Amino acid sequence: MTGFPTRIAFDEARAIIQRVAASRKLPGEQMALSRAHGRVLAQEVIAGIDLPPFDNAAMDGYALRHADLRGDGASALQLIGEQFAGPSLELRIDAGQCIRITTGAPLPHGADTVVMKENARLEGGRVHIDPAPKPGAHVRRQGEDTRVGDRLLHAGQPLTPSRIALAAAVGMASVEVSQRPTVAVFTTGDELVEPGMPLQPGRIYNSNRELLMGLLRSDGLEPTAWPTLPDDPVRIESMLRDAAQAFDVVITCGAVSAGEKDHIPALLQAQGRVHFWKVRMRPGMPLLFGELERASFLGLPGNPVSVLATWLTLGRGLIDVLQGSTAARPRLFARLAAPWHKTHDRLEFLRGRLRPCDDGSLMVQPNPADGSHRMRAAADSDVLIVLPEQAMEHATGRVVEVLPY
Numbered sequence: 001m002t003g004f005p006t007r008i009a010f011d012e013a014r015a016i017i018q019r020v021a022a023s024r025k026l027p028g029e030q031m032a033l034s035r036a037h038g039r040v041l042a043q044e045v046i047a048g049i050d051l052p053p054f055d056n057a058a059m060d061g062y063a064l065r066h067a068d069l070r071g072d073g074a075s076a077l078q079l080i081g082e083q084f085a086g087p088s089l090e091l092r093i094d095a096g097q098c099i100r101i102t103t104g105a106p107l108p109h110g111a112d113t114v115v116m117k118e119n120a121r122l123e124g125g126r127v128h129i130d131p132a133p134k135p136g137a138h139v140r141r142q143g144e145d146t147r148v149g150d151r152l153l154h155a156g157q158p159l160t161p162s163r164i165a166l167a168a169a170v171g172m173a174s175v176e177v178s179q180r181p182t183v184a185v186f187t188t189g190d191e192l193v194e195p196g197m198p199l200q201p202g203r204i205y206n207s208n209r210e211l212l213m214g215l216l217r218s219d220g221l222e223p224t225a226w227p228t229l230p231d232d233p234v235r236i237e238s239m240l241r242d243a244a245q246a247f248d249v250v251i252t253c254g255a256v257s258a259g260e261k262d263h264i265p266a267l268l269q270a271q272g273r274v275h276f277w278k279v280r281m282r283p284g285m286p287l288l289f290g291e292l293e294r295a296s297f298l299g300l301p302g303n304p305v306s307v308l309a310t311w312l313t314l315g316r317g318l319i320d321v322l323q324g325s326t327a328a329r330p331r332l333f334a335r336l337a338a339p340w341h342k343t344h345d346r347l348e349f350l351r352g353r354l355r356p357c358d359d360g361s362l363m364v365q366p367n368p369a370d371g372s373h374r375m376r377a378a379a380d381s382d383v384l385i386v387l388p389e390q391a392m393e394h395a396t397g398r399v400v401e402v403l404p405y
């Protein structure tokens with residue numbers, strides 16, 4: 001098979017995925033804020049009001065004019081009314097007067113300061129204040145957080161709860177977000193048996209389906225698991241075509257390497273398009289990326305840890321760019337708690353366990369069970385340790401990038 005890049009560097013694979021995904025970016029849709037969590041924003045959000053929308057109290061207490069307070073801590077002001085958080089009563093205070101107020105209530109006209117209840121004592125209609133608050137204390141000014149016309153959010157930002165809350169705070173009930181890709185998930189191989197069924201000799205339980213579905217769900221997707229593909233090229237072709245006509249993304253795991261039953265790369269080349277096959281990474285080397293019918297196609301290698309590593313490092317990037325996300329994931333670095341000798345010159349994503357040190361830095365303990373079938377080591381770990389291409393010896397204390405999962 002030829003006519004496409006193969007055995008490419010990891011960065012090249014990532015660049016190809018980004019380029020192809022950008023050209024297949026999904027359209028936007030209007031979505032109620034209550035359903036928009038985790039979606040990628042497809043519009044700018046401009047503030048239509050100030051935040052706070054009016055001057056208001058930051059504490060329960062009394063609103064007053066600071067000029068009326070005496071410096072010796074013996075001030076007493078006349079209580080003339082009360083303003084609670086809610087409709088503004090448009091109250092006004094004059095010299096020597098104050099108004100009872102609660103947190104969030106609009107400040108009466110003439111008032112410039114709030115004394116908290118704990119520093120005030122009401123006696124016979126007069127409020128005795130001790131100690132005196134500072135000028136302007138406990139007042140939240142109109143527009144101090146946001147001004148009308150400010151650009152609050154921009155297209156490409158994933159909607160976190162605080163961003164959704166900001167849009168709600170300026171009164172938006174819905175926003176335009178990118179459509180979320182629909183994803184079909186396939187496992188492959190005649191050796192697979194579903195958990196709960198008897199296990200015959202030579203067969204193994206299907207663990208990749210749960211792994212992949214879980215990884216996709218953790219990224220906010222609602223994937224659909226299809227029946228396992230048998231090692232039969234005719235059936236594989238018809239099931240994959242069906243899925244690729246209906247879904248935005250088709251993900252398979254297994255049947256992408258060099259074996260007699262690894263039918264998927266040839267199928268994709270004949271019936272669709274291959275953008276690359278094989279990346280100089282470990283695990284995950286036989287990764288396949290292309291297009292079939294209307295779908296982007298990701299063929300992950302079958303070894304369970306390869307599924308984990310290829311999804312985390314490359315697959316989710318496809319989903320991000322299809323949705324127009326411009327957010328870079330936060331990067332973490334840690335020092336190796338033990339030396340590691342690489343036995344190959346590919347880029348390695350080793351499993352490890354992260355722990356904080358007293359000096360505020362992070363250490364990572366590599367798990368010695370580095371085979372791509374060693375799911376237990378993956379389950380015992382919480383990060384992938386990135387060990388660059390070429391470099392073979394990695395001494396204790398060396399700073400390495402880690403990818404949490």
Ligand SMILES: Nc1nc2c(c(=O)[nH]1)N[C@H]1C(S)=C(S)[C@@H](COP(=O)(O)OP(=O)(O)OC[C@H]3O[C@@H](n4cnc5c(N)ncnc54)[C@H](O)[C@@H]3O)O[C@H]1N2
Pocket residue numbers: 187188189191192204205206207208209253254255256257258259262283284285286300301302303304306372373
């Ligand atoms: N001659 C070569 N052999 C292999 C190569 C190679 O370059 N030349 N690459 C090796 C590497 S690296 C990997 S990774 C695997 C990838 O193989 P496939 O993607 O074709 O996957 P399968 O052969 O179908 O399965 C590999 C392995 O994973 C188990 N498996 C598959 N599906 C599941 C599942 N749903 N749940 C649990 N386990 C699963 C399967 O039984 C195999 O043991 O190829 C190497 N070989």
Ligand code: MOO
Pocket residue numbers: 281282283284285286301303305306372373
């Ligand atoms: O590239 Mo494979 O995933 O190492 O076993």
